Amino acid sequence: MLIHVIKVLGIAILGYFVLMNLYVTTISIHSALALRRGQNLQRYGRVTEMLSSRMAPPVSIVIPAYNEAVGIVDSVRSMSIVGYPKFEIVIANDGSKDETLEKLIEAFDLSKVKVPYRPDIETQPVNAIYRGRGGVEITVVDKENGGRADALNAGINAARYPYVLCTDADVVLDAECLIRSMQRVVEDRERTVAVGGNIRPLNGSVVRHGHLIESHVPRGLIARFQVLEYLRTFIAARPGWSSINALPNVSGAFGVWKRSAVLAVGGFTSGHMGEDMDLTLRLHKFHLENEIPYRIVYEPSAVIWTEVPPTRKVLRRQRIRWHTGLVQAVRDFTPMIFDRRYGKLGMVTWPGYVMFEYLAPIIEFIGYIVVPLAVLVGAVNFGTFSLMVLVAFGLGILNSFIAIILDEPYGYSNSISDTSRLVVMALIENLGIHQMTVIWRIRALIGGKATKTWGNMERRGVAQLSES
Amino acid sequence: MTGLEILRLTVILIFASNAVLLTVLLTYKGLNRRRTLAHARRRSAYxxxxxxxxSASGEGVRLGKRVxxxxxxxxxxxxxxxxxxxxxxxxxxxxxxxxxxxxxxxxxxxxxxxxxxxxxxxxxxxxxxxxxxxxxxxxxLTDKEPEIRIQCARGLARMRWTPAIGVILKQLEHETPWVRSRFADSLITFGPSATWPLIAYIKSNHRLGNRGVPTAIRTLAAIGDPEAIGPTIEILDDANDIEIQLAAVETLGVLGVGPDIYPIEKAARSEDWRLRAKASKALSGINDEAILPTLAIGLHDINWWVRRNAAGALASTLQGREILYSTILGDDAHARDAAAEALADAGEVIAARERIANGLGATRDFDLIEYVEGRKVLTT
Known part of the structure; x- marks a missing residue:
């Protein structure tokens, strides 16, 4: 009887992996179709013409900052020359204990202004507001510590323009990222409530004075593994979800939001570990429940670069935080699963996300124990076991290859050696690295309480980033 | 065929697909790279x-027709x-x-x-x-691909091919907002030669619920031709559609309002707060005592944007600033905040501090400084 149970369980788990990879393959094919037209337009079109457009809506770039003294000035400088006709930069200093505020005041000649601040979204108390006197409009909101979401809300309160680009203080913006994402807004201003951008790992690339000079795939295995993960997410999955208006997450590192829509749902949820996914899902829910036409889109050619954790220790912390955010989101939005009111999000994307993202580490972990056990007790013969493992691994490699091919026309991995590194990573990621993340995600599932909403990435500052 | 055989076949199929994909990737990569480099080299050579x-005044080129x-x-x-x-x-x-x-x-x-x-x-x-x-x-201009339509309009505008203006305008209503806004950019490139065709288009369509009209009105603002002021005021006075009214007020805010300020004043008392806010902004910089009562009412509006814009408009004239100074001593906390912000933006706080430091401070300078230093930043 026990042997029979183990056998059924073992086969079910391997079946789950096959199903999961088939689901991913289907989304990848869908993404490929969605990307085809965009790549043609990107190759031949002239999006930069919009730079001189008088009809482009102005944007507020909101940057939450906590202990960012090392790189905040270079970050703001690099952001201040992003290509766009009209924008302002709003930095929300979330009670930093280092010299973040002082560095900003000194670098941008800021002075304290006594202007009314509208708390459209409730936040921790604001101590003061500073404004710059230079050419670029810079506002700094100095507030009590309340976490990343709280700082973003304060920045959104202080923003003066109808669209807000929420990003991080440690990213490098591509010169055309704002214009490319705002193009999607202008396409349909009435309905577009959010536009997500393409996040790419910066590790291994050459950055000077806050600007990307050359992009490369990093040599370190931990960072390289994440490059592949980001490609699967941002190139092979999100365009597909976006094309059916069922994008479950606009990344916190780069998202353009319609300010009025964000205010309508109460802003980011303070204390949430996955505040970006939470806000995206609440926007979907709000518009679908109130039958308001809307769209949340993803633009793969709007690129920003961010340093991903280069060490196991930092990656572990990040993954526990991310998965805790997903756990919170699943807790809050479970009723949407298979509810027809929520359209394709409720019927396709969100159930898939819960099945193959949220539950994956548990099932995978059980699989690592049960399947070998099934072979050991003779419930499954070794030949069948090997073939099923090969199917699961083979489909995983297939999905990675599709993601690498889809990314090729964007031309970010220029050299053959960069592509070769990614190919090798696709072949070896299932031999230990991926399994590490499974353990960390289980830690988050069983209550590994990540109490800090700010990540603990060791900052080097965007001006100094480059692999040396 | 047994289950095991099916499984074996699946494995073969998957790994064969992987091999094919890898070959495609490496071939594509190699070819793409070679083609890009060769193209860049030839482009530089050309x-x-x-x-x-x-430099040889048209005598130096020796290239075959096939280039x-x-x-x-x-x-x-x-x-x-x-x-x-x-x-x-x-x-x-x-x-x-x-x-x-x-x-x-x-x-x-x-x-x-x-x-x-x-x-x-x-x-x-x-x-x-x-x-x-x-x-x-x-x-x-009617191509099925939107980006091609945009490029055609742009090309026609760059060559100042004025017969195209009417065709572009005719298309405006049926276009998506994205193409419409890019068409507007092309019309702006035509400059003042597009002003009167735009006015004719707006006047003949603004009562028909035409979706292109607000864009056309805003295009007038971007062209910046003062000849559009009078017709825009007429349109504002005549229109019932709120989007058209908003576009007209916004445009007047950029072009200036001209001598006939009544339609704008009327808009500043509209039931729609967006119209009140934009009208208040449009009244900025007009040195006419007649508008001061309207702006003073706006200073006590229920809406923050209206208060802010009315205060900003008052701060743009000397008489208006007097009203702002007296508002600071008033009972309405929201109006006080708006007045203080506008005076600060107009440089009055810095000037008041300097006057006080030099021993020249008047009572109202002390009132202003006391107000801005004595209250919290946070207000609702």
């Missing part, structure tokens, strides 16, 4: 040859056409004629089945701005 030709088929040559010509002006630009235009580049691209735009190639042709024609291609661009 630029060098064409520059030589220009016109080379994409790198087209890019080089476009590069130079974009940066050159005057005599050199007309020499490039001669080259475009001599090699039949416009005809070739026009044929591609007409006949190619590949949307990428057609877009490439439309962009090339827009960049070259060669009048011989005007009719082709005009025909493709």
């Amino acid at each position: 630029i060098a040859v064409l520059s030589q030709h220009l 016109a088929e080379d994409e790198a040559f087209l890019d080089a010509v476009i590069d130079l056409r974009t940066v050159l002006v005057g005599q050199e630009a007309s020499e490039i235009t001669d080259l475009v004629d001599r090699y039949g580049i416009s005809e070739q691209q026009a044929a591609k735009l007409d006949d190619s089945r590949n949307v990428g190639q057609r877009l490439r042709a439309a962009v090339a024609l827009a960049e070259l701005a060669d009048e011989s291609a005007a009719h082709v661009l005009l025909d493709h």
Whole structure:
């Protein structure tokens, strides 16, 4: 009887992996179709013409900052020359204990202004507001510590323009990222409530004075593994979800939001570990429940670069935080699963996300124990076991290859050696690295309480980033 | 076929697909890289040859007719056409004629089945701005691909082909907001020659629920032709549609309001807060005592934006600033905040501090400083 149970369980788990990879393959094919037209337009079109457009809506770039003294000035400088006709930069200093505020005041000649601040979204108390006197409009909101979401809300309160680009203080913006994402807004201003951008790992690339000079795939295995993960997410999955208006997450590192829509749902949820996914899902829910036409889109050619954790220790912390955010989101939005009111999000994307993202580490972990056990007790013969493992691994490699091919026309991995590194990573990621993340995600599932909403990435500052 | 055999076959299929994908990836990578590098090299070489030709006043170029088929040559010509002006630009235009580049691209735009190639042709024609291609661009203003329509309008605007203005305007209503806004950019490129066609279009359509009208009105603002002020005031006075009213007030805010301020004052007392806010902004900088009562009412409006804009408009004149100073001593906390912010933005706080420091401070300077230093930043 026990042997029979183990056998059924073992086969079910391997079946789950096959199903999961088939689901991913289907989304990848869908993404490929969605990307085809965009790549043609990107190759031949002239999006930069919009730079001189008088009809482009102005944007507020909101940057939450906590202990960012090392790189905040270079970050703001690099952001201040992003290509766009009209924008302002709003930095929300979330009670930093280092010299973040002082560095900003000194670098941008800021002075304290006594202007009314509208708390459209409730936040921790604001101590003061500073404004710059230079050419670029810079506002700094100095507030009590309340976490990343709280700082973003304060920045959104202080923003003066109808669209807000929420990003991080440690990213490098591509010169055309704002214009490319705002193009999607202008396409349909009435309905577009959010536009997500393409996040790419910066590790291994050459950055000077806050600007990307050359992009490369990093040599370190931990960072390289994440490059592949980001490609699967941002190139092979999100365009597909976006094309059916069922994008479950606009990344916190780069998202353009319609300010009025964000205010309508109460802003980011303070204390949430996955505040970006939470806000995206609440926007979907709000518009679908109130039958308001809307769209949340993803633009793969709007690129920003961010340093991903280069060490196991930092990656572990990040993954526990991310998965805790997903756990919170699943807790809050479970009723949407298979509810027809929520359209394709409720019927396709969100159930898939819960099945193959949220539950994956548990099932995978059980699989690592049960399947070998099934072979050991003779419930499954070794030949069948090997073939099923090969199917699961083979489909995983297939999905990675599709993601690498889809990314090729964007031309970010220029050299053959960069592509070769990614190919090798696709072949070896299932031999230990991926399994590490499974353990960390289980830690988050069983209550590994990540109490800090700010990540603990060791900052080097965007001006100094480059692999040396 | 047994289950095991099916499984074995699946494994073979998956790994065969992986092998195929890997081959595709490496081949694509290699070819793409080689093609890109070769294209860049040829483009640089063409630029060098064409520059030589220009420096030899049109006598230096020695290239066969077939170069016109080379994409790198087209890019080089476009590069130079974009940066050159005057005599050199007309020499490039001669080259475009001599090699039949416009005809070739026009044929591609007409006949190619590949949307990428057609877009490439439309962009090339827009960049070259060669009048011989005007009719082709005009025909493709109704192309099924939106980006091609945008490029055609842009090309026609760059060559100042004024007969296209009417066609672009006719299209405005049926376009998506994205294309509409890009068409508006093209109309702006036409400059003041588009002013009266726009006014005619707006006047004949603003009562018909035409979705292109608000864009057309805002285009007038961007063109900046003062001749549009009078007609825009008439449209504001006549329109019932709130979007049209908003666009008209916004445009007047940019162009100036002219002598007839009544329609704007009326808008400043509208039930719609957006209209009140935009009208208050439009009244900024008008040195006319008649508008002060309207703005003073706006200072106590229920809406923050209206208060802010009314205060900003009051701060733009000396008499208005007097009202703001007296508001600071009033009972309405929201109006006080708006007045203080506007005075701060107008540099009055710094000036008051300096006057006090120099022993020249008046009572109202002390009142202002006491107010801005004595209250919290946070207000609702």
